[in-house]
Amino acid sequence: MALRSGRTLRTGRSKDTEITRTPLGAVRRAQTITTYGVGAMIAVEDQSYIVCGLDSWRNLRQEDVVYEPRLQHWLRVARFQLPPADEPSSGDGIRVRLFPEMYSCGTCKKLQEFKRFGSPAGKSLCGACEKPLTPSRFVIACENGHLDDFPYFEWVHKKSESNRDPNEKVRHELTLESSGQTASLRSVVIKCSCGVRSVSLEGAFGSGAMFALGIKCKGRRPWLGRDANEPACTATPRTLQRGASAAWFSIARSALSIPPWSESLQQRLNHQYHQLSGLLDDGVSDSVLLNAIKRSDIMDDGRFTADQVLAAIHRRRELEASALPDSDEAAPMLESANELRREEYNQLYDGTRIISRDENFECVPAAGDGSALPYGIKRSMLVKRLREVRALESFTRVTMPDPAGGDTRRAAMANGTVGWLPAIEVSGEGVFLAIDEDLLHVWEQRPGPVARAQQIWHSHTMLLRERAERTGSTLRIDDIKSPVTARYVLLHTLAHVLINEWSLDCGYPSAALRERLYVDKDMAGVLIYTATSDSAGSLGGVVAQGEHRKLYETMESALSRAEWCSQDPPCIESEASGTNSLNLAACYACVLLAETSCETNNVFLDRAMLIGTPDDPSTGFFYKGE
Structure with missing residues (x-):
């Protein structure tokens, strides 16, 4: 997919003829959903850009329209659109704008807007010394999705005291210098020609740094244009590095x-x-x-x-x-329990009876009567064909979307309503496992699982309430509670250990396997599948892992591997780990995966739910007793 400048060149042949600029670069289609979507910053050679809104996407082809009626209904759109591929016949690419606008020159030390440097067209050079320019390393963003250049002028003038007459006219020219004595921000110094005391950037990343100086969010949305500001944003802006992951979180x-x-x-x-x-x-x-x-x-x-x-x-x-499926906007609810997942769970559990070659879904039971299934597994279904549609609904900044839902932050994807969203479709195969409900109900009453799930529940509830207070949520604080249960932690951790095991057993990179959880009071299933847009999704072999005998062997091996971690005993004895203390016994040496494989950014995990603890083996669901 080509990235093009938001500007166009006109020819002398006809006033109505436009020739778009040469593509600045290219990214994969899937990256426009996960990494470089609308509102994300992207570095191309020595310049930095921001991906423009959907209303700037031009010449989209009818052949690239993607349909998935259930997802369309949930997201309230008429269709999905594949991002244009990197050929002229597939569209005119995706527009980008220069951002941040503040640049600096390493030779003359000037710090100002790019347009003031007088750079030759198509290049990023200082007009005075003809040396390469560097885009600002820092930006500010707020939790409502707004983004702006770092306020260098305000930073140096509000942190300094000046004896000048405020009515005196003086020229302000900023410079950025680095002493190089340390790698800290203390060595990065901002100066102004007006004579105020120079100030370093030390402390700029503090959560209250902008608030302390009275610097407020201006509601800027540069991906939608210069005049697309939103008024009255009450969120406090935070300083971020331009390439930081916190600068853009997709909501897919x-x-x-x-x-x-x-x-x-x-x-x-x-x-x-x-x-x-x-x-x-x-x-x-x-x-x-x-x-x-x-x-x-x-x-x-x-x-x-x-x-x-x-x-x-x-x-x-x-x-x-029909009524819209359950939404995660009203209150926290795990996506694994919404109506879309319930429909999929029923279909995966029952399988397909009439199968045609050109259909997108084929699910059949593994051969055998079930007596050879591992302890705790009630049903194994072989998903020989599946198609998944992934759409970019919106994005957030500063703090990631809550993995359990209930987060109402949604940055605008376009000026006005466009009626569609960018999406990709991927095909693959997988195995669906349903847990024995009778054994699960007994296990859920044991003191061990209840106590460990309560620890995660408490940490998550506190996080949700703090965020609600910070963002001004209309929900009553006491009504905000985590939906995480022992059942969810069990199935989530089981999916992770199986992905690790199957990656070793059938040669897939673990990042090519994904989990899809189905968890509610009357649902307990997990789908592990290979729906990936690259060649790793077509290797084959995952379906074979669902055959009863093979599944028994891999389950035994996976659980045995989970009994020991190279970080033990600290790992198994951990009372809080992971992002925001939302894990217990889980680390990268045992159950954590690549973020592309996990639905919830590697939180709500605890391998003790599978195998128990040294003090209480009965905490583990797969503990069979003496």
């Missing part, structure tokens, strides 16, 4: 294609649906619509009758008219 949503939406008929209907459904909106009768269906290309190969197509149209309209 996904769904599996399951029957009936994965079936051939619905796939064939996708590109014609809005046109045919619009006839019903205009008040035509079913008989008139049937005639329109017969004239459409859906009927070209004779696989479907007009009545079947009409029934499929009505079924999708029923979906659109």
Whole structure:
């Protein structure tokens, strides 16, 4: 996918003819959802840019439209769009704007806006000394998603005292110098030609640094343009490094294609649906619509009758008219328990009986009567084909979105409403495991699991309440409680140890395997699958791990490996670990994974839920007793 400047060049041939600038660089399509999406900063050679809003994406192709009706309904959009690929025929790339705007010259030490340096077109050079310019290393951002240049002028003048007459006109020219004596910010010094005392950047990263100087958030949204500021932002801005992960956190949503939406008929209907459904909106009768269906290309190969197509149209309209699935905006709720996951859980548990070659979902039981399954596993399903759609809903800054939901922060993706979101579709295979509910209910009453889950619950509840107070949430603080349960921690940790084990057993890099959890009072399942957009997702072999005998062997090996960690005894005895103390016995030497594999950024994990502790083995779900 090409990245292009937000500006265009006009030719002398015609005033209506535009030629876009040469692409500045390129990123993979999947990176526009996970790393370099709308509002994210990206370094290209010696300059820094910010990815523009969706309203700037041009010449998008109809062939690149992605459909997933259940996810469309949940996110309230008409369609998804593949980011344009890196060829002219696939679109005109994605626009970027120069950001940050503050640059410095290492030779003359000037610190000012890029446009004031007089750099030659297409280059990043100081006009005076013809040396390369460096974009500002620092920016400020707030938890509401706003982003701005670091306020160098305010920083040096509000931290310094001047005896000058405030009415005296004086020229202000900033310089940035580094003594090089230390690697700390104390060595980075800002000076102004007006004569105020020079000030270092020491302390700029403090949580209250901007507040102490009276520097407020201006509501800037540079990815949407210079005039896209939001008024009255009450959040306190924080200093961030330009390339810090905290400068942009994606809010991505996904769904599996399951029957009936994965079936051939619905796939064939996708590109014609809005046109045919619009006839019903205009008040035509079913008989008139049937005639329109017969004239459409859906009927070209004779696989479907007009009545079947009409029934499929009505079924999708029923979906659109139905109540929205459970949302995570009202109160904290694990995504693993929402309505979309419940529909997938039922389909994965039951499997598919009628399978066609061109359908996107195939799930069958592993051979055998279940007697060879490992202890605690009730059902193993082989997902031989699956399709997942991942869409970028929005993004946040400074603090990551809460992994359990309930976070209402959503930065704008466009000026106005565009009716679509960027998304990618990936295909793969996997294994779905359902836990024995009877054994699970007994285990959930044991003191060990209850006490350990309560520790994580308490840490997460405190985190949610602190964030609610800081961001001015309308929810009552006492009503904000973590949804994390012992059941969730168990299944989440089980998914992690199996991914590590299967990575060793069938040759996949662990980052190519992903987890998808299904956890609620009446759900207890985990899907481990290879839906990845690169070649690692097509190696094959994961489905074989779900066969009863093979599953028994790998489960025994995974649990045995989890019994010991190279960081023990501190790891198994830990009372709080991980981000915001949301883990117990979990570290990178035992169960943590690459962030691309985990749904919740490696939190809510505890291997003691699997194998117990040295003092209380019965805490482990897979402990069979003496």
